[in-house]
Amino acid sequence: MINIKNLCFSYSNKPPYALNNINLTIPDGVYLSIIGENGSCKTTLIKLILGILKPNLGSIEISTNNIGYVPQRLDSFNSQFPITVKEVLSCHKKSLKNKNINILDILKIVNMNDYKNKLLGMLSGGQQQRVLIARALMGNPDIIILDEPSTGVDEINQKEIYSILRKLNKENKKTIISIEHNINIALENSTHILRINNGEVKLYTVEEYKKIRNNNLDLDNVI
Structure with a gap:
């Protein structure tokens, strides 16, 4: 559904790039959580997917124009x-x-x-x-993109929100792309994890990511 090829982006429009030579395919029907340190360009990536920002190099191809966006707060x-x-x-x-x-x-x-x-x-x-x-x-x-939907939300409403998102993904076949700051929430609700680190990205299934964590592997070297 979303195919990113050789994408480079910098707010200065020149190297060094904050996102560097990104190649990524996000399959239809996934529930994808985007994780990474503060300043790792998680929000920048979704702004590129939404068309709010334009790549300096490379391309983003999306098989639908029907995308819903949920900002972090009002x-x-x-x-x-x-x-x-x-x-x-x-x-x-x-x-x-x-x-x-x-x-x-x-x-x-x-x-x-x-x-x-x-x-x-x-x-x-x-x-x-x-x-x-x-x-x-x-x-x-067809796609719902959310920017940290649990930020500033109490535990009861968090459970309600993620229950809704899981149902939209599983029963209504919506592709969900959500920036998450809480890795445990991401692992509990997602089908896939996208980790951004030092301008590069790596896509995992939840099972793959859990295995890496459980084996105490260095994710910075894995990516």
Whole structure:
């Protein structure tokens, strides 16, 4: 579904590259967690996939234009603004080609139907995150990309969010690509792990990654 060839990227548009000669194929239907140290360009990679950034060299080929994006948080949202959950999704619906979307059906998927008339600013971080997932689902995307969906989210809502994502992947056949800062969450929920280290990437199945960790192998040398 996503084929990256000889990709190089630097914010200065010249070497040294933050991402260097990346060759990667992300298969259709995976649940992929992207991991790496702070500053390893995890968010940069998804911005390249989303088309927000352009490679300096190389190419990214994606077999679908239907991608849903879930940002890390509602940074730009004024929590005092009086808008309900249903109104947020209704506003987004106006920008979509398909006007026949049932907002209540979408809210059921993320278990937020009981909150449809609640003010968005009064919700917890985890509940707001589920609203963002609902907004991404309204376009019926083939791929859902998330930027650290568990950041600032309590444990109960974390479990709810990852249960939703696993179901979307397994039952609805959505490809999930999620940046994760918690490796245990990544291993518990994903089918594949993408590790970024020193501008290079390595794709593992979860089983392969667990074996490496259990054998105390040096991942910096493995990548």
